[in-house]
Structure formats: C-alpha cells, structure tokens
Amino acid sequence: MHYDLIIIGMGLSGLMAAKTAAEAGRKVLIVGKGMGCLTLFSNTIDVLGKIPETTRLRDGLSQWIQDHPEHPYSKVGLTRIEEGLSSFTSLFYPPYIFQTIGDGNCFIPTGAGTMRPTYLIPDTMVAGASGKEKKGLIVGFKGFRDFYAGYVAGPLNWRGIALPLPETPGQEISATALSRWMEKESFRKTIGQEIKKNLSGETCVGVPAILGINDPIKVKMDLEEKIGVGVFEIPTLPPSIPGMRIFNRFKEWLIRRGVNFLSGYSISKASLKGKRCEGVYIHHPPVSSFYSADRLILATGRFIGGGLVAGRERISDPIFNLPVRQPGSQEEWFGKSFFDEHPIHRMGILTDSSLRPIDETGEPILENVRVAGTILSGHHCVNEKSREGIEIATGYWAAKKAMEQ
Amino acid sequence: MNLKTEVLIIGGGATGAGIARDLSLRRIPSLLIEKGDFLSGASGRNHGLLHSGGRYVVSDPEAARECIAENRILRKIAPHCIEETEGLFVSLPEDGLDFRDRFIQACEETTLPARLLSRDETLSLEPGLNPDLLSAVKVPDGAIDPFELVLANVKDAEAHGARCLLHTEITSLLVDGDRVKTVLAKDLLHGEEYLIEAAYIINATGAWADQLLKLAGLRTAMALSKGSMLITNQRLTHRVVNRCRPPSDGDIIVPNHTVSILGTTSIPLEDAENFEVTHREVSLLIRETSKMLPAIEETRFIRAYAGIRPLFQSGEKGDDRAISRGFVLIDHEKRDGIRNLITITGGKLVTYRLMAEKTSDLLCRKMGIDVSCTTHLNTLPGAEKPSGLKDRLKPLGKVEALCDCELVRREEVEEVLREGKLKDLQDILHRTRLAKGTCQGGFCVYRLLGMLNELGLTEGNPNKILKGFLEERWKGIRPVLWESAVKEEELIEGIYKGIFNL
Numbered sequence: 001m002h003y004d005l006i007i008i009g010m011g012l013s014g015l016m017a018a019k020t021a022a023e024a025g026r027k028v029l030i031v032g033k034g035m036g037c038l039t040l041f042s043n044t045i046d047v048l049g050k051i052p053e054t055t056r057l058r059d060g061l062s063q064w065i066q067d068h069p070e071h072p073y074s075k076v077g078l079t080r081i082e083e084g085l086s087s088f089t090s091l092f093y094p095p096y097i098f099q100t101i102g103d104g105n106c107f108i109p110t111g112a113g114t115m116r117p118t119y120l121i122p123d124t125m126v127a128g129a130s131g132k133e134k135k136g137l138i139v140g141f142k143g144f145r146d147f148y149a150g151y152v153a154g155p156l157n158w159r160g161i162a163l164p165l166p167e168t169p170g171q172e173i174s175a176t177a178l179s180r181w182m183e184k185e186s187f188r189k190t191i192g193q194e195i196k197k198n199l200s201g202e203t204c205v206g207v208p209a210i211l212g213i214n215d216p217i218k219v220k221m222d223l224e225e226k227i228g229v230g231v232f233e234i235p236t237l238p239p240s241i242p243g244m245r246i247f248n249r250f251k252e253w254l255i256r257r258g259v260n261f262l263s264g265y266s267i268s269k270a271s272l273k274g275k276r277c278e279g280v281y282i283h284h285p286p287v288s289s290f291y292s293a294d295r296l297i298l299a300t301g302r303f304i305g306g307g308l309v310a311g312r313e314r315i316s317d318p319i320f321n322l323p324v325r326q327p328g329s330q331e332e333w334f335g336k337s338f339f340d341e342h343p344i345h346r347m348g349i350l351t352d353s354s355l356r357p358i359d360e361t362g363e364p365i366l367e368n369v370r371v372a373g374t375i376l377s378g379h380h381c382v383n384e385k386s387r388e389g390i391e392i393a394t395g396y397w398a399a400k401k402a403m404e405q
Numbered sequence: 406m407n408l409k410t411e412v413l414i415i416g417g418g419a420t421g422a423g424i425a426r427d428l429s430l431r432r433i434p435s436l437l438i439e440k441g442d443f444l445s446g447a448s449g450r451n452h453g454l455l456h457s458g459g460r461y462v463v464s465d466p467e468a469a470r471e472c473i474a475e476n477r478i479l480r481k482i483a484p485h486c487i488e489e490t491e492g493l494f495v496s497l498p499e500d501g502l503d504f505r506d507r508f509i510q511a512c513e514e515t516t517l518p519a520r521l522l523s524r525d526e527t528l529s530l531e532p533g534l535n536p537d538l539l540s541a542v543k544v545p546d547g548a549i550d551p552f553e554l555v556l557a558n559v560k561d562a563e564a565h566g567a568r569c570l571l572h573t574e575i576t577s578l579l580v581d582g583d584r585v586k587t588v589l590a591k592d593l594l595h596g597e598e599y600l601i602e603a604a605y606i607i608n609a610t611g612a613w614a615d616q617l618l619k620l621a622g623l624r625t626a627m628a629l630s631k632g633s634m635l636i637t638n639q640r641l642t643h644r645v646v647n648r649c650r651p652p653s654d655g656d657i658i659v660p661n662h663t664v665s666i667l668g669t670t671s672i673p674l675e676d677a678e679n680f681e682v683t684h685r686e687v688s689l690l691i692r693e694t695s696k697m698l699p700a701i702e703e704t705r706f707i708r709a710y711a712g713i714r715p716l717f718q719s720g721e722k723g724d725d726r727a728i729s730r731g732f733v734l735i736d737h738e739k740r741d742g743i744r745n746l747i748t749i750t751g752g753k754l755v756t757y758r759l760m761a762e763k764t765s766d767l768l769c770r771k772m773g774i775d776v777s778c779t780t781h782l783n784t785l786p787g788a789e790k791p792s793g794l795k796d797r798l799k800p801l802g803k804v805e806a807l808c809d810c811e812l813v814r815r816e817e818v819e820e821v822l823r824e825g826k827l828k829d830l831q832d833i834l835h836r837t838r839l840a841k842g843t844c845q846g847g848f849c850v851y852r853l854l855g856m857l858n859e860l861g862l863t864e865g866n867p868n869k870i871l872k873g874f875l876e877e878r879w880k881g882i883r884p885v886l887w888e889s890a891v892k893e894e895e896l897i898e899g900i901y902k903g904i905f906n907l
Contacts, residue, residue, distance in 0.1 A: 037899075040896065040899060041899045041900075041903055041904060043904070110904060110905050110906060111904070111905060112851070112868055112871070112901075112905035112906075112907060113866075113867075113868065114868065114905055114906045114907060115906070116904070116905070116906035117906075143805055145805060145806075145807065145852050145855075146852075147855075148852075148854075148855025148856070148858055148859060150855075150858040150859055151854060151855045151858045151867055154858065154866065154867070155866050155868065162859055235904055236904070237848070237851070237900060237904070238896070238900065238904075302895060303891045303892045303894075303895045304892045304895050304896060309888075310886075310887045310888055310891040311887060311888065312887050312888070313887075329684070330684065330886070330887055331684035333886065334883050334886060336883075337876060337879065338875045338876050338878070338879035338898075338901075339872070339875075339876075339902065339907075342898075344891070382898055382899055382902045382903045383902060385903070385906075387903070
C-alpha cells in the first residue's frame with residue numbers, strides 16, 4: 001500500500017491537508033485515533049479573536065504576522081491563510097454555510113452568558129451574532145446538564161427559561177441525544193409550541209447548539225416557522241454538535257474523492273531512513289501493517305489529541321520523537337493564575353517556513369515530513385482565539401508544500 | 406446586633422465543634438463563631454488518618470496512649486465516619502530492623518495491639534507494596550472522614566441547643582480588668598456587625614490562636630508548620646501504609662473513600678493564610694512514598710494541598726495545664742490573669758474529643774459546676790446508618806448527576822440546600838462530594854451554578870464565582886499537572902478560556 005501522502009491525525013488540520021491533496025489528485029491516506037478536537041472545541045472558526053473589536057481581520061492578521069515571526073501564521077503568510085479559509089468555506093454549500101459578519105470578528109453569545117469573538121460562523125448562529133442590542137429569549141431544557149438558560153441570559157440581560165422535555169425515553173439528555181430528537185418533526189412541534197407560549201416581545205430565540213446533526217438548517221427553519229421569530233444556536237460545553245457537522249462534511253467529501261479514511265487506528269511506529277520517513281506502521285489490533293508514502297504530514301494535535309505527551313519533567317512527540325521546544329521543568333510549565341498564558345501552551349514542534357520539522361540549529365530533521373495544526377510551537381491558540389485558523393491555514397499549507405516536493 | 410451567650414467558642418474546626426457538642430450535652434449554652442466554613446483550617450486539610458497511635462509509640466508514648474484510647478472511642482461513637490482499614494508499618498531494607506524492634510516493644514508497653522507480619526504475609530495483604538520489604542507490623546489504623554465527623558458533632562450540638570455562626574470573624578476582644586467583657590464580630594459576607602456578651606470565651610482557632618489572642622493583648626509562643634499532601638485519582642491500597650522508621654517526610658499513604666492520600670511534609674511557615682505546595686515537596690512526597698509503593702511513580706494525581714499545624718514552643722507547657730505533648734490547654738486566668746478566657750490548640754484530629762472534654766472540664770471548674778462529660782458514651786447522629794459505598798452505588802436511574810466523577814445526584818445537592826444556612830459555593834462543596842473527583846470540579850461547578858440559577862438562588866454574575874472557583878482549583882492541581890492530567894487541563898482551559906471566553 002503506497003501513498004503519495006499519508007496524513008496522521010484527523011483534526012481540522014489533518015482534514016484540511018487531506019482535502020488540499022485530494023483536490024490536486026493525489027493518492028491520500030488519512031489515519032487518526034479519533035475525531036480530533038473538532039467535536040470538543042470547534043463550534044465556529046476562530047482566526048484571531050484577540051485583535052481589537054473594530055479591526056478588519058486582514059489588517060489584524062498582517063500586523064500579527066509582523067509582530068510574531070515565530071507564529072504559525074507567519075510561516076504560512078497572509079495570502080495562503082486566506083486561500084486556506086476559502087478552501088474551507090467552499091466545502092460547505094447552501095444553506096449550511098460558514099460566513100463572516102462584516103470584515104472583522106463578530107461576537108456570539110456563549111453557554112456562560114459571555115460574548116466571544118470569532119470569525120466564520122455557521123448559518124445557525126448568525127441571528128445571535130453581535131446581538132447585544134437585541135432582545136432575546138434563551139431556551140434551555142430541563143435535565144440537560146450542559147446548558148442553563150438563566151445562567152446564559154443573566155449577564156446578557158435577556159430572559160431565560162428551561163423547558164420540560166416531551167420525550168426522554170430512558171436516555172441520558174446529552175447534546176447528541178437532543179440533536180437527534182430535534183431532527184424529529186413531532187419533537188420540534190412540541191418544543192416550538194412551548195417556546196411560542198413563552199415569548200413575550202422577544203425578537204429572537206437562542207438555544208444550545210443542538211439543532212440537529214445532519215440537516216440543521218431544516219431544523220432551524222422549521223422551528224422558526226413554528227415560533228415566528230429567528231432561532232440561533234449558542235455554543236456550550238463539549239461535545240460540540242457544530243464541530244461534529246464539520247467533521248462529517250469533511251469525511252463525506254474525502255471518502256467520495258477516494259481518500260483512504262482510516263478512523264479509529266493509531267500509529268505504532270514510523271519507519272525512518274536517514275532524513276526521510278518511508279512510511280508508518282498502523283496498528284490494526286492485534287497486528288500492525290506497513291503503509292509507505294512519498295511524504296507525510298504530522299497533524300496529531302496537542303495533549304488531548306496525543307500529538308504531545310507530557311512526562312513528569314519533559315514533553316515529547318511519541319511518533320517521530322521530534323524536538324519539542326520547552327522551557328525548564330514542570331514547575332515552569334504553568335503560571336500562578338489559571339487565567340495566565342501558561343508557557344506550556346507555546347511549546348510545540350519547531351519548523352521552517354515550509355513546515356518541515358527542524359532542530360535547534362534550523363536544519364530540517366526529516367525532509368519529507370511536514371507538521372500542521374496546534375502541535376506547532378509559537379502560538380497560544382486558546383488565548384489568541386486562533387485554533388481553527390491555525391489548523392486550516394497550516395493544514396492547507398503543509399499539503400501544498402508537501403506536493404511541491 | 407447584640408448577641409448573648411454563656412460560652413463563646415471561636416473556631417469551627419474539629420476542636421470547636423467538639424467543644425460545642427460536649428457543652429451542649431452538659432446543658433451549657435454556647436455560641437460557635439467561625440470566620441469561614443466548618444473545617445476551613447487544619448481539620449479539613451489533613452490526611453484523614455484514624456491514628457492507632459503507632460506513629461507516636463516510640464517518640465511520644467503519652468500521645469500514643471491518647472490516640473489508642475480515642476481511636477477506640479471514635480469507633481464506637483462515629484462508626485459512620487470511619488473505615489476500619491488497619492494499618493501497616495513497613496520496614497524497607499534501607500531502614501533496617503532496629504526501629505522495628507523498638508516499635509514492637511513500645512506497642513507492648515502502651516498496649517497498642519500490634520502483630521509482626523513476614524514479608525510474604527505482608528505482600529499477600531497488599532500485593533502492590535515494594536517486594537523488597539523486610540517485614541511489616543499490623544496496627545489498628547483506620548481512615549476517618551473529617552467532614553462527616555465534624556458536621557455530625559455540629560448537628561448533635563445544635564440538636565442540644567448550641568448555636569453556630571459561620572463566615573463571621575472576631576474583630577475585637579475588649580478586656581476590662583480581669584476579663585474579656587465584650588466581643589465584636591463581623592459577618593464577612595453580609596457585613597453585619599455583632600456585639601457579643603459571653604461569660605466565657607474559648608479560643609479554638611488552631612493555627613490562628615496567636616492572632617486571636619493578640620486582639621486581647623496576649624501572646625502564645627507558637628510556630629506554624631506546613632504539611633503538604635497529594636491525592637491520587639484512585640485508591641492504591643486497602644490499608645494505611647506507614648514507613649517503619651522515625652517520623653519523617655513522605656512516610657504515609659492513607660486510603661480515603663475512592664482515593665489515596667500521600668503525606669506529609671513539615672515546613673516552617675510565617676503566614677497562616679498564604680501558602681502553597683511547592684514543586685520540591687511534590688517530588689519529595691512521590692520519591693519517598695513510591696519506595697513503599699512503587700506504583701506511585703506512575704499514578705495520576707488529582708490535587709495537592711497543605712494544612713497548617715500549630716506547634717507550641719516547649720517553654721509554654723510548663724506554665725500551663727498542658728495535658729500532654731499532643732495538645733495545649735491554656736487557662737488564661739493562671740497565665741495572664743484573664744478569668745474568662747481559655748485557649749485550646751495543637752493536637753490531632755483523632756484527639757479532638759479528648760481536647761473538647763478537657764477544655765469543657767476546665768470550663769466547668771471555672772464555672773463552679775460539676776457535670777461530667779458524656780461525649781464518649783453517646784453516639785453521633787448518623788451512627789445508626791453505617792458508612793459504606795453501597796449507598797452511593799445505588800442505581801442512578803433517571804436522575805440527573807451533576808458530577809460524573811463522584812456520581813453526585815442533583816437531588817443530593819438539593820437536599821443539602823434544603824438543610825440551609827449555606828452562604829457560598831465552598832459551603833456546598835464541603836457538604837457534598839462535588840469537585841472532589843478526577844476533574845476537580847472542572848465540569849460540575851458550572852452545572853452547580855446553573856442549577857442554583859434555575860432555583861433562583863444566585864445573585865449577580867455567576868461567572869465571578871466560577872472564575873474564583875477556577876483559581877482556587879488551580880492552586881490544588883497546578884503542582885501535579887503532567888501526563889494525563891495535562892490533557893484534562895487542556896480540555897478545561899479550552900472550555901473556560903476558549904468556548905466561554907471567561
């Protein structure tokens with residue numbers, strides 16, 4: 001089994017790399033232990049939430065690139081970041097599309113009643129975006145532990161209600177269960193009637209992000225018809241249903257394009273020869289099989305994804321054992337306050353501008369391997385609100401550069 | 406507001422609660438004032454060991470005798486707070502057997518039931534122990550839940566007429582001639598001020614004893630010592646495991662509910678309010694305890710915490726009614742000419758009842774009344790229902806679990822809320838197992854705040870409370886973040902700083 005490109009990791013960066021290579025007609029294998037962090041954190045596409053509210057994203061990014069030469073964005077460059085983002089949005093077709101509000105960040109309400117900056121949002125969140133001046137009713141569901149309408153509504157000065165659920169046939173009331181129920185017309189009818197009864201002058205209704213997995217626009221439009229006002233989704237605790245939709249869309253597209261999509265498998269070993277990686281052993285319990293490739297992309301994420309492993313005193317990459325830039329001992333990994341920018345989050349794999357892993361002297365370690373996504377060093381994606389932007393831009397760029405080779 | 410009481414007890418740790426109960430059973434009215442919640446000091450920050458006395462038999466036989474006697478009493482009056490685990494004193498090759506032999510002899514002299522076990526016998530009881538061990542001595546150590554114990558004392562005291570005010574701090578003690586005449590206090594959450602008239606005052610503030618006495622212009626010669634501990638995310642042994650050598654850092658592993666607690670260190674401290682567990686202490690505790698139980702090297706930890714031991718300079722004891730080297734009871738009439746003030750401090754959780762008894766005896770003598778202590782004869786509320794996992798393991802069915810780590814049901818929290826008098830988040834966390842599991846409240850505290858909001862019990866912006874909690878939680882987990890704990894932390898940060906943008 002020989003491939004033009006093997007991508008290790010099924011998060012957003014790996015998926016973007018696979019899409020980019022498949023579009024160029026290459027033979028691609030993408031392999032991952034799970035769905036990456038898409039289903040944990042990604043509800044919308046953050047690119048750089050940290051810039052001032054009124055700044056155009058383009059201006060903010062180009063300033064950021066100037067100020068942060070070690071940042072993944074600086075390696076990719078503004079034009080390619082924008083190409084990557086267009087490639088991402090082109091995957092989604094109406095009515096479920098990702099869009100911007102204006103040319104900068106927009107603000108969306110969250111499950112904690114805060115407003116958070118983000119860049120691309122799915123159609124199901126548009127009615128709630130930058131909506132401080134609106135008058136909204138927040139609707140939660142009794143027994144759903146990951147969203148509390150009053151909690152969300154309070155700080156926003158909106159009103160919140162918790163509706164009893166019509167049917168919970170012995171199941172846990174989770175985001176996934178609610179999403180599945182929402183796809184049923186009878187469920188929507190009961191919920192819609194209840195919401196309508198509770199409206200008192202509000203011009204929009206916010207619900208947790210559970211408006212169905214497969215056809216959220218149909219769910220949203222049907223609910224809106226039943227209620228009579230706009231409905232929008234609010235991101236809350238994981239799992240992220242909008243993230244699941246992104247994953248499913250990529251998966252469907254990649255498989256249709258002939259990409260070998262190996263989900264649920266891990267790498268047991270990489271086969272290295274000099275400065276090249278010849279392929280990887282993938283563990284199909286109880287045996288491992290060898291998959292060879294001309295080039296590879298490492299997109300295994302950080303600690304949750306398994307891309308980085310923290311020992312008692314040292315952080316490492318378990319697949320290629322690439323050098324991880326790190327400050328001192330465990331004592332220095334974290335700041336004194338939870339809300340500090342912890343030094344550990346800047347640690348990651350060092351690369352050159354074409355995303356090849358390098359050693360401390362700047363020499364490429366593996367000529368035919370590229371690194372993409374949050375495993376890269378030099379960013380602080382949670383504080384910067386740049387997670388998905390980094391994943392999309394570096395996944396896109398790593399695949400482009402790999403194919404030039 | 407003016408308050409009147411016969412006896413004012415200051416401090417809501419095990420000692421203060423024990424005194425409130427003791428006095429209430431002697432039909433002496435009391436008011437207990439505590440600046441935080443019950444167990445905010447050392448009573449809530451120890452390793453939950455029901456001492457057999459073994460730790461002290463060699464160095465301090467008198468303290469050991471107290472432990473042996475109190476251990477027996479607590480098993481009778483508070484069976485629901487105790488798990489009878491037994492304890493082992495393990496000798497490793499580097500320890501030799503000299504101390505062990507002295508230990509066994511001292512056990513005989515103090516009538517502490519002890520049995521020498523061979524290496525093989527020991528390993529058959531606790532297969533995870535270091536296979537190179539030489540032998541172990543089995544003693545009746547156990548695990549005790551300080552929260553249940555203290556709250557049961559409070560419940561009994563209140564049932565017999567005692568009153569308690571939490572989150573209330575003493576702001577001044579006004580001395581007039583030979584007595585403290587009035588006491589001023591302030592509710593720290595609502596700002597209300599109290600003027601308290603009490604015939605007698607008992608200072609049971611532990612590490613804060615000196616600070617309180619300063620308000621009356623008095624001093625004690627006291628030093629503070631920090632003891633740090635680590636909590637593992639699973640229970641590693643069934644028995645308490647001690648190192649059979651003179652008391653030292655990192656010499657004990659105590660099973661506690663579903664986890665184990667590794668202890669302790671001893672570091673001199675200046676400030677009773679601001680302290681943290683250092684990287685050096687964490688490394689030392691892991692290095693030392695893993696010599697007894699090698700699996701500790703690979704174990705995940707969920708929290709590090711520290712408590713403060715109040716230590717008394719030896720000069721203090723001769724002057725006063727020092728009952729033992731374990732605790733100090735000061736009659737300020739004898740020492741300072743203040744007739745109505747008593748200080749009780751030092752000691753151990755296991756001797757809290759004895760400390761309360763001796764304090765109450767002294768008080769009765771001063772009051773000129775003759776009523777005997779009955780706290781060793783009457784069981785504590787809840788004793789009729791023995792402790793055990795069985796209750797917590799009953800099927801959850803169609804109920805809402807706020808906490809998945811420790812399976813805390815929403816109803817359980819609602820019941821705690823109904824019992825009332827809870828003033829802040831920590832009060833609720835103290836009375837349930839919320840935030841005590843692997844995620845340390847990373848999920849359930851948000852849910853708890855959401856639930857309180859639904860019940861109309863929150864005011865203002867709950868995110869302020871949430872952020873405060875996350876900072877408090879951080880202090881405990883920051884020292885033990887590596888391996889899988891880092892993954893969990895990445896998740897928690899991704900939620901609160903990322904999705905919620907707090």
